[in-house]
Amino acid sequence: MAKITYIEHNGTPHEVDVKAGLSVMEGAVKNNIPGIDGDCGGACACATCHVYVDDAWRDKVGTPEDLEKSMLEFAENVEESSRLSCQIVVSDALDGLVVRMPESQH
Amino acid sequence: MAEQSLSPETRIVVLGAGHAGGSIAGFLRQFGYPGIITLVGDEPIAPYHRPPLSKAWLKGEADAASLALRPASFYEEQKVELLLSRSATAIDRTAKTVTLSDGTTLPYDILVIATGARARRLPIPGADLAGVLELRNAEDAEKLKQAIGPGKRLAVVGGGYVGLEVAASARALGAEAVVIEREARVLARVACAELSNFFQTYHGGKGVSFELNAGVEGFVGTDGHIAGVRLSDGRVIACDAAVVGIGAIPNDEIAGAAGLALDAGILVDADARTSDPSIFAIGDVTRRPLSHYQRLHRLESVPNALEQAKQAASAIMGRPRPAPEVPWFWSDQYDLKLQIAGIPFDADRIIVRGDRDAAKFAVFHLKGDRIVAVEAVNAPPEFMAGKMFIGNAKPIDIDKLGNDSVSMKEVAA
Numbered sequence: 001m002a003k004i005t006y007i008e009h010n011g012t013p014h015e016v017d018v019k020a021g022l023s024v025m026e027g028a029v030k031n032n033i034p035g036i037d038g039d040c041g042g043a044c045a046c047a048t049c050h051v052y053v054d055d056a057w058r059d060k061v062g063t064p065e066d067l068e069k070s071m072l073e074f075a076e077n078v079e080e081s082s083r084l085s086c087q088i089v090v091s092d093a094l095d096g097l098v099v100r101m102p103e104s105q106h
Numbered sequence: 107m108a109e110q111s112l113s114p115e116t117r118i119v120v121l122g123a124g125h126a127g128g129s130i131a132g133f134l135r136q137f138g139y140p141g142i143i144t145l146v147g148d149e150p151i152a153p154y155h156r157p158p159l160s161k162a163w164l165k166g167e168a169d170a171a172s173l174a175l176r177p178a179s180f181y182e183e184q185k186v187e188l189l190l191s192r193s194a195t196a197i198d199r200t201a202k203t204v205t206l207s208d209g210t211t212l213p214y215d216i217l218v219i220a221t222g223a224r225a226r227r228l229p230i231p232g233a234d235l236a237g238v239l240e241l242r243n244a245e246d247a248e249k250l251k252q253a254i255g256p257g258k259r260l261a262v263v264g265g266g267y268v269g270l271e272v273a274a275s276a277r278a279l280g281a282e283a284v285v286i287e288r289e290a291r292v293l294a295r296v297a298c299a300e301l302s303n304f305f306q307t308y309h310g311g312k313g314v315s316f317e318l319n320a321g322v323e324g325f326v327g328t329d330g331h332i333a334g335v336r337l338s339d340g341r342v343i344a345c346d347a348a349v350v351g352i353g354a355i356p357n358d359e360i361a362g363a364a365g366l367a368l369d370a371g372i373l374v375d376a377d378a379r380t381s382d383p384s385i386f387a388i389g390d391v392t393r394r395p396l397s398h399y400q401r402l403h404r405l406e407s408v409p410n411a412l413e414q415a416k417q418a419a420s421a422i423m424g425r426p427r428p429a430p431e432v433p434w435f436w437s438d439q440y441d442l443k444l445q446i447a448g449i450p451f452d453a454d455r456i457i458v459r460g461d462r463d464a465a466k467f468a469v470f471h472l473k474g475d476r477i478v479a480v481e482a483v484n485a486p487p488e489f490m491a492g493k494m495f496i497g498n499a500k501p502i503d504i505d506k507l508g509n510d511s512v513s514m515k516e517v518a519a
Contacts, residue, residue, distance in 0.1 A: 029175075029176070030176060030177050030180065032132045032135060032136060032176070032180060032183075032184055033136075034136040034137075037412060039408060039409045039412055040157075040408070040409075040436060041155045041157060041158070041408070043436060043438065043443075045436040045443065045445055045486075046409070046434070046436075047490065067443075067486060070486040070487045070490075071486045071490060073487055073490065073514075073515065074487060074490030074491050074493075074494055074514075074518070075490065104429070
């Protein structure tokens, strides 16, 4: 179990507990957090679960693999801290993780 | 309807608990809807992801909990009343009520029809034999799962995406698979010849056999169970089970009976509103405007269900209409990740990028110098860039697009 804070683009925070083994995207969808749709259900096919990982957590979360990287290359509003949250697996080590959402998901 | 007129007593009834129905309940709460939500579904389980049924779930790589759209606790927490194992039998638009199959009547202020589509069936002899299957819901998938395994022979009637995905899963489970297709190529209705040929060759390499240009006359059986598929040339393809995947029919009958405008699907506008201002329709059951193509179309996809769920929830809540999405689709077969954006309406040329032999390429469909669709196999940059270009309708440099030594990033620059 890890406590994860999802911050909407407008600044609204949502702090929820997410079971280890789920993805950060699934944690958002299961808790009905606005701004992360996860259209493809986690197949890394759509980039509708784009988040910015808080700077303090970037090392722990790690960097994207090639497939995710190539999806992100053409997503909107991409920054260095961008990740597709369906590719971040929640573990106890991520207890306290903070992610922010972009303006829109396409 | 504007937000001001919504109260805790407002009743929204959603008919259909698939991806569209399940999603609109979530969006309404996200947008602050204060009233009652009742979700009516004919299956015994809460909304779940259908796409894995032909893929990860069939191969045993996903369980019921991972299929669920939301955890069971969601419905209680978000105050969404779930009425499962029942369907609507009639809509009374004057009284603003729906009658359910259990005989009860539900009043509504706003009705959302999300009844989806059902598998098209073959009206031929033997179609009622045990082992003649279809794949639309979890129950179908469970039956199919029981029917395929090492040494079993599966006949796949219809070489569309569902058929090919099932064939790939069957091979992964050690079953034999033969795809029987009426047209001269697989994916005939949904993909270009280039892609059809690639997929057929790839499946062939994995041991799937094909019967093309093959009509199906009937299913033959012994003791009430299928034993083979009889083709129109008289041959019988022996099998232990057959799965029929020949398209879907919108479940628009109760909408039609209630006098809503239909055209092979419920007609809706860009807010997913039907011809009755109190009734919305979302997902596979609708024929909807496609703003990027200036036409009406019926889409069968999860992204479409989500987009329309968001449109309807926004309209109900008086929020601005969400930006239009480019239609897109995906399919996973073996190690192939197929992503499709757009629909090649009126396309007049094709540009192929990448290497078919390496199973990493994309087929771009152009109308003049605009991309109207892209079919990308293990080529996410081409998919993402293509989707972006379809969305903004900007002209593309065709020479660069066709030149593999120019990166997609440069093409898009």
